[in-house]
Amino acid sequence: MTKQQANWSPYDNNGGSCVAVAGADYCVVAADTRMSTGYSILTRDYSKICKLADKCVMASSGFQADVKALQKLLAARHLIYQQQHNKQMSCPAMGQLLSNTLYYKRFFPYYSFNVLGGLDSEGKGCVFTYDAVGSYERVGYSSQGSGSTLIMPFLDNQLKSPSPLLLPALDAVTPLSESEAVDLVKTVFASATERDIYTGDKLEIVVINAEGIRREYIELRKD
């Protein structure tokens, strides 16, 4: 008598890719806008990027219902923080909060692959990358989602953080200018769209710097 298996799954994968790149005084967060299920497209115009605080933006791919729930929770917690501390949450603080929130559901996870991007309290770019249960690390750049296996090696090649084995430890943020970083992100998505069926339609790019947050859209292949 074999063990009874579930005949349904609570999860679905809506596909898509996210990227974040940290610079000396800016941070670029980008994600495609395609939402799919199986071999079908649900919509070509869905934003995976959410502003959590003044200088802190999160991009998430995976199961968008779980992503929505997570965004709602974090927004509520941020509101409470603002009322208790009379200031906005910094990016590293939000990073820790996200990690704790994800681990809280360790045994029924949010199927959400996140990258958090923003400016730290000194005004330098910071990027945090997560797995589905909250393991996180501050890095100079990261990608998550269905196209991440295509994107990450190219980012490694162009932006390579010096190896952690080399001493003294060198800073992970890229020396590229803001416009060069945005061009890099556009190229990376155009290439991922060629080879990953779940990435495409439009690219949403969010740039955070001392002046504030600005948004840019470019067209991608729609097939």
Next chain:
Amino acid sequence: MSNSGIDVPPKGGFSFDLCRRNDMLAKKGVQPPSSFRKTGTTIVGLVFQDGVILGADTRATEGPIVCDKNCEKIHYMAPNIYCCGAGTAADTEAVTDMVSSQLQLHRYHTGRESRVVTALTLLKKHLFNYQGHVQAALVLGGVDVTGPHLHTIYPHGSTDTLPFATMGSGSLAAMSVFESKYREGLTRDEGITIVVEAICSGIFNDLGSGSNVDVCVLTKGHKEYLRNHLLPNPRTFVNPKGFTFPKKIEVLLTKITPLKEKVEVIEGGDAMEE
């Protein structure tokens, strides 16, 4: 014979020896490989007033990754017969090449132009024989002495004869266009327009299909293979400045361990014989 390992079946073809092992592994929870190179695919065919038009997209996928952005899915069977293939790429290639050779031999034997029903029967016999394990779903079309013909062939060996047909993961998207726009007695240009629209519908709405549109027009005594008839998906962004790639390999650590000499060299030994 007793030590030869897995025996090759006497007449060639599939060996099912490992099925029991696969069942046992599956019960233990081992997943079989999930992504063979399939052609995702949208393929279509329609009959118009002078003959048959076939259409196909050009994307080949391995799971969620595109492995070929511009492959050819409209295969040659005979000068007057072409076949579109969906399903496992190796299967569609192999089966169409095999039947194409058989048809050529048959033409030499009979001295006549091949008929579409001949190709149909050869294909369906082969596929039925392999009980669906050869995963090829085909749209066969051509014009012979008896007129224009269009057929669909399913992996298990069943066939349909239709005025318009679609197969592949994008078949529903394409069929919705055909059902709305098809009518009898189309002209060549109208037919091509509808075929291109159906394939584009598959390309943009089905994730398993994409890239370009191939079209093949078959009429009595004449064929037109329009490879890449439409290219609706150009690359959207090319970095104007280009990229530089580091030539040097980063050295993390250098450690040289000299090996101890174990061989004694005797000076002035005998000279080697010629």
